[in-house]
Amino acid sequence: MKLTVWTYEGPPHVGAMRVATAMKGLHYVLHAPQGDTYADLLFTMIERRNHRPPVSYTTFQARDLGADTANLFKTACKEAVERFDPQAIIVGASCTAELIQDDPGGMAETMDLGIPVIPLELPSYQRKENFGADETLFQIVRTLAQPQERTSRISCNILGPTALGFRARDNVEEITGLLSELGVQVNVVAPLNATPADIARLPAAHFNVLLYPETGEAAARWLEKTHDQSYTSVLPIGVGGTRDFIAEIARLSGKPVARDESRLRLPWWSSSVDSTYLTGKRVFLFGDGSHVMAMARVARDEMGFEVVGMGCYNREMARPLRAMAKDYGVAPLITDDYLEVEAAIEAAAPEMILGTQMERHIGKRLGIPCAVISAPVHVQDFPARYSPVMGFEGANVLFDTLIHPLVMGLEEHLLAMFREDFEFHDAAGPSHHGAKAQARVDSADASGGSLPAKMKDNGVPLPDAVTDENVVWLSDAERELKKIPFFVRGKARRNTETFAIEKGINQISVETLYEAKAHYAR
């Protein structure tokens, strides 16, 4: 047993869901207990998908444990095929079903469903989410890909982008555009938006672009071995990475390519005098191996930072990451325990963290600025706007992403230095932010209760009309007010005072507080 609080990766069947949800015309029948549907909300909420993931769960319960679970699986399988009419199905077990040994693959294969059935063996107690995605894509490709002629024009496949992939949507668009400028057509993107019929066409491409090694490498290797398709080894992240990637495309496509850098702004932005203060900023990198390695190069060679630590949570990338860390003269950190990451960051004392959402929280706790460069990420890192991190536009996006927390960091520093200054008092917040920065919550009392009575919660003196000297908060009411969450407390205070003045009440009691609450109820 291993004591765990936060996990960087989900179980392997979540990886399989990422592949199934990325694809169209494919359905996943998952032998799983009630409750495992929680993973649906990763897709509907974090990625904001407008459809349910194409996953049917058998939902077995305690009373089914016995002979009945196998029948539940068969029924679920039959109903899913009838209802969703997929071109192919993948079938497998979640961690609990793995223990009851029903063999979903074997059962589905005997059911004669009339479509390809792809059984998945995902060892839940040894492997994790990325493995699940990689293995699932591999099994799908292995089952469905058909030998065929190469396309007449030079073409490639893009392998690895999945649902819940870090910036996968926009990276695919950016790289498709880049390849098109280089005269290379995209044959199939897989698994993102591919159908099983598209998977069958994979071998028609001349070579493969492996965009996400964590989730596409097994398929890329198999296609190389079986269909003689080479695959790219460089990730087009940052200026150098993208240029190397283009050189690799030239080699794989066998023709010279002219690159168009007219939209690339990172090199000038980074060279301009405004960026001088970035020199030697100490950064710590943590995330999935591929992104950390690519971003370390961006950080050192393109931003002029000093890399003071790097690590990854996926053991699959441990070897290349260790080699790179040696080059950079730092100790590699291979762990999936966020407390170890926190300790390493504390020890390295960087000025900036490039990491996942966990590192964002670590940064918040330690007061270190952080930019997110890798999954797992939260809803804010599935933005509405176009924001690739690959290719030349991706480099532009990265420059902005990496300096914004620092600008704010500097501003925060100024605010702290001039804390007593009337223009820079604690509650003033950064100048270019609409909302004020909340003071850190260090104790149960986050009310800002020490502010002078005549200040509102945002520290601005109340205008005269409202600062009626007669309106006072009785201590009970003040206490009650503090029970309201801090982010709406200011509004509650304001509403109550306005209400009191309107009613000519000069002592705010608990009663007044709730009268006002009722008055403003919506």
Place this chain on the structure above:
Amino acid sequence: MNAPLAPANGGCRTAPVLKERGQREVFCGLTGIIWLHRKMQDAFFLVVGSRTCAHLLQSAAGVMIFAEPRFGTAILEETDLAGMADAQVEIDRVVEQLLARRPDIRQLFLVGSCPSEVIKIDLHKAAERLSAKHAPHVRILNYSGSGIETTFTEGEDAALACMVPVLPETDARQLLVVGALPDVVEDQMLGLLKAMGIETVTCLPAQRIDGETGVGPNTVFALAQPFLGETHAALERRGARHLPAPMPFGDEGTTAWLHAIATEFGVSEEVFAAVTDAPRARARKAIAQASEHLRGKSIFFFPDSQLEIPLARFLTRECGMTAIEVGSPYIHDAIHGPDLDLLPAGPQISEGQDVEKQLDRARAARADLTVCGLGLANPLEAEGLATKWAIELVFTPVHFYEQAGDLAGLFSRPLRRKSLLKLEAAE
């Protein structure tokens, strides 16, 4: 005059219940940890389970990440599956590690999961052994929050039920209010009861182990939440008596709930009215304002938390909505009965779920508002249905008078938003 009138067309208590089995789109009981650990400030919840369990907790906890959260998972590894003898040794090791790290912890819950239940790890034995070892500083209990046995809020039920047998015995005449409520709501409730002269009131769960109360034959208990079937049974086994009442949602629900207690403790109607008249008027006013967009609208409930029946009662009677289907994961007659009595006949009451069939019914009904989980909400919005995601109702203060307007507001907001957004071209 304080007893709510039963609906003219009869209630729903005897209405036929559609019982379904099939795929369920619900959380497992482990999710209860997310709010229980906030309420019980000296408790730690250690799930014995798989990476899936840890991932679920993290996904459900969302942004609620703390420097040191008071829950975690002992993830089973390959070696744990091989030999059963090791499991107890492993649990001891993990618990030692945890308690050394967190000396402030006074109660530790070993929480069973699907994997630990399927391979039958005896967490009860582990809890007894560890309790003996760490007494008196730490008390170690166990319950199951597994998906194969519990649905969402039933996790709280299982947790509270496992505490009942170890509550100290008392003969005191007292009221025990059961169900974790937000602090502000709990304080309001205690304030109202105190104003009526009912002084010996205690809560389960208490904020801290030291503040905990006893139970005995002179204890009467009221349920503040409708999902406490096991706890109800465990308390009755200890000789306590249940005060059946509608759940304290809205003006009517709160009044009826308080009235059941007032009657038991011999509070006069005059005192009851003196205490409740002002907050009742406020609640009614707030509800009237907040439910402006709800009147005449229809609502469809997917099963989630067992709060569906009392909420449907509140929304139909006090906000003027019409219920089409009220789905609940489980229905206990003793607990949901008083609310079912008041819910006007008409809606299909359903227990359990076959999600695809229920989705077909929801699409056919096209209710003005559909209450469902986060896995269904955005997909249904994309189909043009307005939704209210159900989990918010468990986290947000919604009980008793002062929150009645907020409660109606939670349901009216999606409808207001739908009418506010104008995303088509101007022409």
